[in-house]
Amino acid sequence: MSNDVAIDVQELTKRYGELVAVNGISFTVNRGEIFAFLGPNGAGKTTTVEILECLRKPTSGKAYVLGFDIGKNQREIKKRTGVLPQDFYTYERLTVKETIQYYAGMFDAHPDVDELIRLVDLEEKKNDLFKNLSGGLKQRLGIAVALVNDPDMLFLDEPSAGLDPKARHGVWHLIDGLHKKGKTVFLTTHYMEEAEILADRVGIIHNGRIIALDSPENLISEHGTKNLLILKKTSPQAVPNIQKLGIKARYDGTTGDVTVHLNHAVGVSEILHALSSTDVPFGELQLKRSSLEDVFLNLTGVSLGEEESSI
């Protein structure tokens, strides 16, 4: 395995009786990158990450973390990795500082505890008991705890699940900072925005299989819809005018909006010119960028939200 590869997964499978949670997946994670596993709950993200954390045994296949075999070198992997589990929880009656010291002790590590507290912006809360922290602060403490052994590799399992938008952005900022420090981050998420903002590469996992793996930009460009121009409160007459330019347009009778599928050949100004020259009225204009949500929809036929609610 190359030194540039932090994780190497080969044909990994995990079965629970009849259920195949992870179905023969293979991928690599490069050192220093943020790699996101994106998929709905139950897709196999957590099972995969827990196999890599040496918490579960795979049914078949191989995996190496930092060059160590997950089946043979579990202690070596544990010493060198940091883990933020889903909904980090610990001794309720230890303070923030004591919690960090506790886990540092478990790794026989001697980190600068105050520096870690500063890093996760918990200086004002350092003497607060864990049970009195909000969800967002608990997750930030969990990230500090994951860093006590100065790991080369971080596993963050749904790091911002259940947090309010402000707390979520705080966690994203932290993860981005770790990336800048050169840490390799493997994160699982079912928030496409999280993957899109943070990840260098995204693996989309569905029903235990990786159905796409690339940078967010490439995934969107390859599997996403085109960027959309939405003309609010216009008339059906706009559609033939736009189609004359050789691009797709669709009228929604309920909203009175026309959605135009943009491509590189025709600019927005040409569309507007075509409309104004024939006096087709319209309200406001809206530009909609294609996202990983669209990628997931195109690849699976269902949206991330629908998939979750069906589970």
Added chain:
Amino acid sequence: MSHVAIDLKASLKSFWRNKSTIFWTLAFPTVLILLFGAIFSQSSMRYDLYVQNQDLTDGEPTYWSNNFITALNSTNAFNIQTVNATINATDYALTNRLSTLLIIPPGFNTSANTALYTHGATTANVTFVYDQSTSSALVVQSIVISIVDRLNFELSQGVDYLTVQDLTIAPQRFGYIDFFVPGVIGMTAMTTSIFTSVSISAQFKKNGIFHKLATTPLRRYEWILSRTIYNVLISYLGMAVMILMGIGIFGMKMTLDAVSLLMVAMASLMFTGLGMIIARFVKDPDGADAAANVITFPMMFLSGTFFQLSQMPQFLQTIARVLPLTYVSEGLRAAMIFGQTQQAIYNTALITVLGIASIVIGSLITKWEED
């Protein structure tokens, strides 16, 4: 080993900061001791006084012996129990574990009359047999003496016509509190260890703390060792409080030796293991408490914690013989109260073997993470 110390420190800190846990850990046995101690140890206002009147004429009490018994009765301090005049009173007191017995000897009436005629040149004596190790006996003795003094005053303005001869008996007598406290110490070691390990295991599983710990180099046996030491320390804390209360409030008589300390530690080990075995089969903290109750309550009441096994029906005694807490309670009593060292060592050895077995099984089946 440092991992064990770190986890133990965290557990003790958590215990210390959880005032309700401290309260309930110590309150239950404290309330039991106060309640049962008060019910069974506190002497009532009336004391049992066994009286053997050997001074009879044609089976009837003589004048002076009858007067003396009437004087005893008039105080309302005694429930007077009559002992057959023909038996050996001292043996009777020993056999029946009586703390006091008054013997009016044959010829008491004659002696009293002689004392009157001689103005105290001779005296009439009664014998007060008592167990000096019981506090109530001393109270009874002082009342009897005051009655004799009063009679002397009425008869002679203070010349001793009647005297009380003391005869002490010191059988192996123990009060209820002496019996009870070692039982509650054993019971507390059980409840503390089982409930702590069951509920901590269930909570750590539910909250994902096991999951997080499993990602660190902490080994499972290190965590189990830490929890076991924690349970031993908490059991010792309970033991200290109960002994102080037993001695301070109820005048309990006991010795604290290495065997009894070892017994409490081994009992904690055994019940920690048992708690872990229970925890393996429960899914959530609520179920864990219920399961722990199912195990601890029958043991609490059937293992001779509150009452002597011999007072229970035979079939319950048979059940008690297979319950480990029985051997803990009996071992602690043997060590702390009765001074039966061999019995104490035997029971402690038995509990040590069971303790090692249960902690090994508990450790093997405890899982931090699913397959």
